[in-house]
Amino acid sequence: MVPGIICVIAGHVAQNYNMSRVMQIFYSFHMPLFFIIAGYFISASKSTKEFCLSRGKKILGYYIFTCFVLIAFRIAICHTDEIGMLWFLLAMLWSQCIVKFFLRYSTRICQCLVVLTTAIGIISVNYIWLPFSIQNGMAASIWIYIGYTIKEKNILQLAENNYKYKKIFIILCMLFWCISIMKGQTEL
Numbered sequence: 001m002v003p004g005i006i007c008v009i010a011g012h013v014a015q016n017y018n019m020s021r022v023m024q025i026f027y028s029f030h031m032p033l034f035f036i037i038a039g040y041f042i043s044a045s046k047s048t049k050e051f052c053l054s055r056g057k058k059i060l061g062y063y064i065f066t067c068f069v070l071i072a073f074r075i076a077i078c079h080t081d082e083i084g085m086l087w088f089l090l091a092m093l094w095s096q097c098i099v100k101f102f103l104r105y106s107t108r109i110c111q112c113l114v115v116l117t118t119a120i121g122i123i124s125v126n127y128i129w130l131p132f133s134i135q136n137g138m139a140a141s142i143w144i145y146i147g148y149t150i151k152e153k154n155i156l157q158l159a160e161n162n163y164k165y166k167k168i169f170i171i172l173c174m175l176f177w178c179i180s181i182m183k184g185q186t187e188l
Contacts, residue, residue, distance in 0.1 A: 039147025052097040094137020118142040
């Protein structure tokens with residue numbers, strides 16, 4: 001947990017000093033990892049409606065409370081009304097609900113829908129802006145689905161018990177991370 005916090009802080013400090021390469025390294029994994037972990041905790045036992053309502057109440061509660069606190073603090077101290085980096089809470093809500101909705105279909109159809117939704121989320125920002133981090137949520141749905149799949153297929157347990165799978169898992173993670181650093185952008 002501490003290394004993760006240090007990486008997030010380092011990424012944001014690098015942003016303040018316009019160190020784009022350092023930002024790209026940190027941002028290449030910290031937000032995807034956040035969404036993968038969120039996907040890992042999607043409840044398979046709840047219905048889509050029940051899941052989305054419970055997540056919505058919880059996340060929107062945190063979002064609204066934090067917005068008010070930040071706005072009050074920033075008006076009092078900084079004389080601005082920005083809410084900062086809270087976009088990820090709404091994006092997490094959208095992406096979890098999108099994936100939970102798609103999970104009702106067969107695995108192959110679900111995967112296609114997740115990839116299509118992710119592509120639409122990424123491409124559509126060039127043509128239209130949707131409020132409430134909808135496009136970020138669409139783009140993050142792939143990470144949510146990966147986290148869900150890791151849990152459902154017991155991939156961590158499989159990698160822990162089998163050295164061959166552990167090596168493959170680590171190599172794939174490192175390969176993907178290197179590609180993200182080289183080709184990725186500094187935003188989700």
